[in-house]
Amino acid sequence: MTKVNICGIEFKNPVIAASGTFGFGKEFEEYFPIEKLGGISTKGLTLNKRDGNKGIRIHETPSGLMNSIGLQNPGVKGFIEEELPFMEKKDTVILANLGGSTIDDYLEGIELLNETSVHMIELNISCPNVKEGGMAFGIKCNTASEVVKKAKSISKKPMIVKLSPNAENIKEMAYACVEAGADGLSLVNTFNALAIDIYKRKPVFNNITAGLSGPCIKPIALRMVYEVSKVVNVPIIGIGGIISFEDAIEFIMAGATAIQVGSGNFIKPDITIDIIQGIEMFMEKEGIKSLEEIRGII
Amino acid sequence: MKSSYQDGIIESNIEISENIYELILDGDFQGSPGQFYMIRGWEALDPFLSRPISIADLNNGRIKFLYEVKGRGTHIISKLKKGDKLSILGPLGNGFDLNTKGKIALISGGIGIAPMLYLAKSLNIKADLYCGFRDKPYFLESIGQYVNNIFMATDNGIMGHKGFITELFNPMEYDLVYTCGPTPMMKVIMNICKGKVPLYISMENRMACGIGACLGCTVETIRGIERVCKEGPVFKGEEITID
Numbered sequence: 001m002t003k004v005n006i007c008g009i010e011f012k013n014p015v016i017a018a019s020g021t022f023g024f025g026k027e028f029e030e031y032f033p034i035e036k037l038g039g040i041s042t043k044g045l046t047l048n049k050r051d052g053n054k055g056i057r058i059h060e061t062p063s064g065l066m067n068s069i070g071l072q073n074p075g076v077k078g079f080i081e082e083e084l085p086f087m088e089k090k091d092t093v094i095l096a097n098l099g100g101s102t103i104d105d106y107l108e109g110i111e112l113l114n115e116t117s118v119h120m121i122e123l124n125i126s127c128p129n130v131k132e133g134g135m136a137f138g139i140k141c142n143t144a145s146e147v148v149k150k151a152k153s154i155s156k157k158p159m160i161v162k163l164s165p166n167a168e169n170i171k172e173m174a175y176a177c178v179e180a181g182a183d184g185l186s187l188v189n190t191f192n193a194l195a196i197d198i199y200k201r202k203p204v205f206n207n208i209t210a211g212l213s214g215p216c217i218k219p220i221a222l223r224m225v226y227e228v229s230k231v232v233n234v235p236i237i238g239i240g241g242i243i244s245f246e247d248a249i250e251f252i253m254a255g256a257t258a259i260q261v262g263s264g265n266f267i268k269p270d271i272t273i274d275i276i277q278g279i280e281m282f283m284e285k286e287g288i289k290s291l292e293e294i295r296g297i298i
Numbered sequence: 299m300k301s302s303y304q305d306g307i308i309e310s311n312i313e314i315s316e317n318i319y320e321l322i323l324d325g326d327f328q329g330s331p332g333q334f335y336m337i338r339g340w341e342a343l344d345p346f347l348s349r350p351i352s353i354a355d356l357n358n359g360r361i362k363f364l365y366e367v368k369g370r371g372t373h374i375i376s377k378l379k380k381g382d383k384l385s386i387l388g389p390l391g392n393g394f395d396l397n398t399k400g401k402i403a404l405i406s407g408g409i410g411i412a413p414m415l416y417l418a419k420s421l422n423i424k425a426d427l428y429c430g431f432r433d434k435p436y437f438l439e440s441i442g443q444y445v446n447n448i449f450m451a452t453d454n455g456i457m458g459h460k461g462f463i464t465e466l467f468n469p470m471e472y473d474l475v476y477t478c479g480p481t482p483m484m485k486v487i488m489n490i491c492k493g494k495v496p497l498y499i500s501m502e503n504r505m506a507c508g509i510g511a512c513l514g515c516t517v518e519t520i521r522g523i524e525r526v527c528k529e530g531p532v533f534k535g536e537e538i539t540i541d
Contacts, residue, residue, distance in 0.1 A: 021512065051522070062344045267338070270302045
């Protein structure tokens with residue numbers, strides 16, 4: 001009943017754990033069977049291992065949080081050797097979230113991932129917390145288009161492009177990425193934001209700005225999903241402050257095929273299970289046989 | 299499989315010193331000294347994140363936490379009364395190594411005294427307690443019977459030594475040291491103990507998830523970046539690099 005299909009890959013339900021909030025699943029396996037998820041998007045990978053940012057990495061805001069982790073990850077090879085064997089034993093879709101500082105980084109990363117069992121690549125052109133590359137690719141349509149086109153030309157896996165809400169124009173950005181070959185889009189990543197420690201008279205984060213996520217961004221993310229769904233005809237994965245089944249249904253009604261749960265994983269490790277069960281109950285109660293019936297209904 | 303957040307019913311929640319509260323929950327809780335729980339004292343999404351608080355004592359499933367009111371989350375928790383419910387997740391992290399021998403010192407600064415009661419009770423040897431406070435000392439009546447000597451310092455000299463607790467401590471007198479407190483104090487202790495006496499240090503950091511997923515609470519160690527919530531909060535002194 002809750003099955004969805006994205007770029008030829010079947011998901012048992014539309015709930016995916018968002019990149020950067022779920023590690024590689026191991027920490028959550030202690031709390032629920034992670035194969036119950038529709039999919040898992042890996043911690044953001046870069047070609048080479050990264051230690052991430054120094055200083056404060058987390059700051060709470062009203063109904064949300066800011067983070068400046070800085071893509072701490074084991075690198076693509078480290079992921080393939082140390083993390084993927086655990087993930088591939090689980091019956092769930094694996095999205096390899098791939099970031100990069102240069103186009104060559106992305107391409108080398110894709111070549112390595114091509115030879116693995118990951119089901120899809122989620123091209124991350126939207127991380128706000130790395131100084132070079134990252135979000136820089138996700139702001140301007142022409143740079144985004146270039147990296148997507150080259151990445152798609154060598155990718156043997158379906159490729160979803162994760163958009164930044166900080167793009168100059170989210171609709172143009174989405175259109176440019178689809179024109180460049182994106183098989184699907186996920187949106188949105190965190191919002192570029194600022195917090196100041198008034199006693200130290202300094203920004204909270206070493207990088208000054210950081211990424212804002214959580215329920216506080218949901219209405220804006222929802223609007224962006226709605227707008228983008230009107231200008232592209234590829235599947236959209238909605239992301240942004242989803243912590244309940246009602247939130248998830250809103251995103252689907254706004255045009256999303258699936259959704260990702262991010263910050264919500266931090267306030268309840270098995271929150272995704274609540275959301276999956278809530279969607280099933282909602283569908284039963286409302287007499288909905290397939291999510292396609294309500295997708296983009298508004 | 300561990301359970302996710304569970305309800306805890308408050309048996310008491312008392313201010314034992316200015317802004318310092320002792321919270322007791324009735325139930326069947328578990329944990330070892332140095333471990334912590336993530337606590338939510340509200341159902342709303344603001345504050346968004348739970349608060350990590352270390353186990354102060356555990357007795358037949360009844361759990362005690364000692365916490366300082368620092369921000370909105372702990373302020374809300376401090377207003378809860380007997381019979382109120384809160385959500386907790388734990389026990390989390392790795393606690394203190396209790397396999398010890400010789401003469402032991404426990405050194406705490408401020409609210410860093412929180413894990414010392416359960417630690418002192420769990421050691422097979424009575425330790426000496428060194429505790430520093432900004433102002434009036436607290437929690438000592440609870441710990442007193444489980445330790446040998448208590449050495450005390452206050453910033454203003456209202457009780458005990460006037461100055462830092464580290465000024466009273468001589469590492470050459472001990473075979474093992476456990477510490478918990480503010481980063482500047484622990485930095486001094488790490489320097490004092492280095493090469494002289496083994497040290498276990500309980501680290502504190504901002505946390506979002508408490509279970510190792512967000513990578514928000516990392517610390518630099520000799521093995522590379524590690525998570526305070528997962529690989530810690532207790533580390534060996536020689537493993538940690540404090541900036």
